[in-house]
Amino acid sequence: MREYLVEVIIQNKEMAKDPEGETIERDLIHRGGYDSIRAVRSGKYLRMLVKADGPERAREIVVKMCNELRLFNPVVHSCSVKVRASGRKGGD
Amino acid sequence: MRIAVLNFPGSNCELDTIYVLRRLLNLDAELVWHEAFDRSGYDAAILPGGFSYGDYLRAGTIAAHSPAMKHVRAMADEGKPVIGICNGFQMLTEAGLLPGALLRNEGLSFVCRWVSLRVESNRSALTWLLPKGAIIRLPIAHAEGRYVNERRAIRELWRNGQVILTYVDELGNPTPDANPNGSMDNIAGICNERGNVVGLMPHPERGAEGVLSPFGSEDGLMLFESLLYFMNGGDRICGAG
Numbered sequence: 001m002r003e004y005l006v007e008v009i010i011q012n013k014e015m016a017k018d019p020e021g022e023t024i025e026r027d028l029i030h031r032g033g034y035d036s037i038r039a040v041r042s043g044k045y046l047r048m049l050v051k052a053d054g055p056e057r058a059r060e061i062v063v064k065m066c067n068e069l070r071l072f073n074p075v076v077h078s079c080s081v082k083v084r085a086s087g088r089k090g091g092d
Numbered sequence: 093m094r095i096a097v098l099n100f101p102g103s104n105c106e107l108d109t110i111y112v113l114r115r116l117l118n119l120d121a122e123l124v125w126h127e128a129f130d131r132s133g134y135d136a137a138i139l140p141g142g143f144s145y146g147d148y149l150r151a152g153t154i155a156a157h158s159p160a161m162k163h164v165r166a167m168a169d170e171g172k173p174v175i176g177i178c179n180g181f182q183m184l185t186e187a188g189l190l191p192g193a194l195l196r197n198e199g200l201s202f203v204c205r206w207v208s209l210r211v212e213s214n215r216s217a218l219t220w221l222l223p224k225g226a227i228i229r230l231p232i233a234h235a236e237g238r239y240v241n242e243r244r245a246i247r248e249l250w251r252n253g254q255v256i257l258t259y260v261d262e263l264g265n266p267t268p269d270a271n272p273n274g275s276m277d278n279i280a281g282i283c284n285e286r287g288n289v290v291g292l293m294p295h296p297e298r299g300a301e302g303v304l305s306p307f308g309s310e311d312g313l314m315l316f317e318s319l320l321y322f323m324n325g326g327d328r329i330c331g332a333g
Contacts, residue, residue, distance in 0.1 A: 012195070016240045017274065019198050044149070069157065070186065071149065076193040076240050 003049045004058035005085035008066060011043030016076040018042055046071070047084075055083040093323055095121045096134040098164075100155045105141035105177065108297040112316055116300060119320065126155070131163035135323050136173040136217075139164070139180025141233075141295060151194065151236040152182030161187050173217040173319055174289045178234055181281070181291030190282055190291045191249070192241030197234070198274025204233040206306060207272055209280055209294060210260045213253035216283035216290045220318035220326065227264050228257075228311035230294035232272060232280075237293040239275035239282075246276055257281035257292055288322075 012018045018041050025040035052058035062081045066072060072079040095113055099106045106123055113121035122134075131137070145154035155161075161183075168174045168189055176184040184190040197203055211219050211226045222228070241249070249255050257280040261270040266278035273293075281292030296312030299305055321327060 015242065016193075016195060017198065019200050019274070020196060023200060070153065070188075073150070073186065073193045075191070075242065075245075076195060 001051050001053065003051050004055055004083050006048050006050050006058055006062045007082045007084050008046040008048070008062060008071065009043055009080045009082075010046075010072045010077050011041050013076055013078050055086065059083050093120060093135050093320070094133055095119055095136045095138060096124045096129060096131075097121055097138045097140055098126050098129055098160055099123050099140075100126045100142070100144035100158065100160075102144040102146055103140050103142035103179070105179075105295065105297060108295075109138055109140050109177070112297045112300045112313070116313060117316055117320060124160075126158045126160040129160040129163055131167050131172075134167070134172075136175070136319065137164055137167055139174070139176040139183050140297075141178030141180060144179055144183070147236070150182075150186065152179055152184075152186040155179075155183045156186035165189065168284070168289045171286060171288050173322055175218060175319065176289075176291040177295060177297065178232075178237075178293055181293055182236060184289065184291045189289050190284060191245055192239055192282070194236050194293070195238045195240050196236050197238055197272070202233070202235040203237070203272045204231070205272070206231045206299075207280070207294060208260050208262060208264075208270065209257045210264050210266070212255045212258055213283075214256075214318075215253045215287040216256045216281075217288055217319050217322035218281075218283075218290045218292065218296070218315045219256045220287075220322045222314060222318065225264070227260065228314070229305065229307055229309045230296055230299040230312055232294050233298075234273070234293055237273040237275065239273075239277075239279040239293075241276065243276075246279075249279075249282055250277075252285055254283050254285065255279055255281075256283055256290065257294070 299312035
């Protein structure tokens, strides 16, 4: 069994205002002269190592976990799960 | 009548709540460590304010997975009052016992002040004795209190009388200026359809004695008195008599 690096990104859906993203955009990015950047959204980033039989299986495990344990609140958040690195041999 | 006040790692309003229940209302209230909570013998549960688990991931999320929540959920199903104050409200939404979510305040900062609230419904265990339209004053203290839900779901809450408290100005109007956190429709508290599961961001336990209020008000006490009457079968003392 191999271990895969999986990333989870949780962010507010469009319907839920994101004042943190708006403030970063307005008071940091635009004020700092980067006018070509817009639609900044903040979120939460989690990374983890997952033991699985393949990258697809690693993704499935994490998606199931996110739904089951409510790592995101489906009313207001969207959640994306990506397998970033191909497997390396697990510890045991 | 026995009331459990659940204590989570990071709770900080549990003793204030116990004080109000025991000393001001003479009720049998017990502080119970969340891992030791068993619902048998309790008639109501209160999830107090604080910063359970350091608000990691999201406020209330980790506490919502505590073994205690199995019992809390069962009490909710049995129609017993389950009250979430501030962080407790966040736990109830995270546990799916109340609809919607409480997100970071629109102004991004922690807000700690007294607010005026309008009673929108008296079908909940906490507003049972209060006349609809009454204006009460309570303090708030939170960073994640912006109530958000799908517009359709909020319309449903209004229709069912599940919106119990809104932030209003001195005249009772739900203006944007009176909204301390950007909550949709100025919502400060809601309940489930049966009215036994109630969540609110303001702190009734901090506004239950005149000596603690800049207005000399004791409005918070009325919310706990409502709870008492709700538990006693719901006889309202106000009205015709």
